[in-house]
Amino acid sequence: MSYERNFTLIESAQNERLKNAIRLLASNNALRQSGLAAAEGLHLAESLLHLPGVNIESVWIPQSLLNKPEWLTLSALSDVLENGLVRCFVLSDALFSKLSKLKTPTGPMIFFEPENASTGIDLSKDIALLDGIQDPGNVGTLLRNCAAAGVQQVALSDHSAWVWSDKVLRAGMGAQFSLHLFSESDLLKALGASAGKVTVRATSLHPKSVDLFDADLKPAGIWVFGSEGQGVSPAWLDRASHYIRIPQSHHIESLNVGSSSAVCLFEQFRQRR
Structure with missing residues (x-):
């Protein structure tokens, strides 16, 4: 894929970027204070990546996922990563398991800025x-x-x-x-x-x-x-x-x-x- 040139490989559990991500995921309060949320799994990734104007902070991918058909057909990701503005990190499956909160990690993990409604409540609607x-x-x-x-x-x-x-x-x-x-x-x-x-x-x-x-x-x-x-x-x-x-x-x-x-x-x- 043309956007793979924008991937950064992380090979050590001592990597500061990885340690910070693990720290954020350990506490909802830490995530909220950082202004970020995290979505894990292909279904949530697909929902998130198709949203117009969503601000994605980083994408984390286990190496084994890169060659799976379900990842290769996630076409929306190419649009997000093509310009290189979103940081994308690739980890071994062992390192990704330290990041994941699932018993069976699937990836990817996407950190993004959650947004509440920008307009006021409409009391004429439910x-x-x-x-x-x-x-x-x-x-x-x-x-x-x-x-x-x-x-x-x-x-x-x-x-x-x-x-x-x-x-x-x-x-x-x-x-x-x-x-x-x-x-x-x-x-x-x-x-x-x-x-x-x-x-x-x-x-x-x-x-x-x-x-x-x-x-x-x-x-x-x-x-x-x-x-x-x-x-x-x-x-x-x-x-x-x-x-x-x-x-x-x-x-x-x-x-x-x-x-x-x-x-x-x-x-x-x-x-x-």
Whole structure:
């Protein structure tokens, strides 16, 4: 490949660039402070590399991957690396295993600058708020559910798992790249500045809750999905205009938040078809 001239071979575990990359990957806080996130694996690489204007800091590749068909057909990489502005490092498989966080490292590892939405929240369109959801797998599942059900705006509270962590990226299968992501404070500011009434739906066993399948979900609104243990926080329960309960058999106590969000969002999707 013509861009291989831009590859840098790293042959020692004492290489300072490699040591710094390993240090960053050891802590989500270190990554966040550096202004970077990391995506590992061919699926995430393909999603990331096809995004227009994405700022990629570096690409790390295990040597064994270079001759595999799935790598050779990753055509988007050539466009990113051709101009030589992105640093691309090739490692032995043994060295790459020190970098990877997977039990079976596949590569590549791409460090990039994550971006949240550049525009403000549009309250006339659907929004999902992740209210204190701390499990990375659940956050990733929720993001994937939102993308699949057509909810393009997602806000996350400070107590939710970091949306760009490696575990959330893998669980969401790159759904982050197709969504407009905001903080809870962004959402609260938008609500505070709004002159109109905004529908806020909270999944809850509130005394005034309505069966999901009887609720009118055609109007746009805010879905609030609460934490695994505590559910929707008291502050958002107070803000809610509609309380929704999911009907189910008596053989199980409850669904987890990932499953609950899928049921709710796809019932909304069904009603709007």
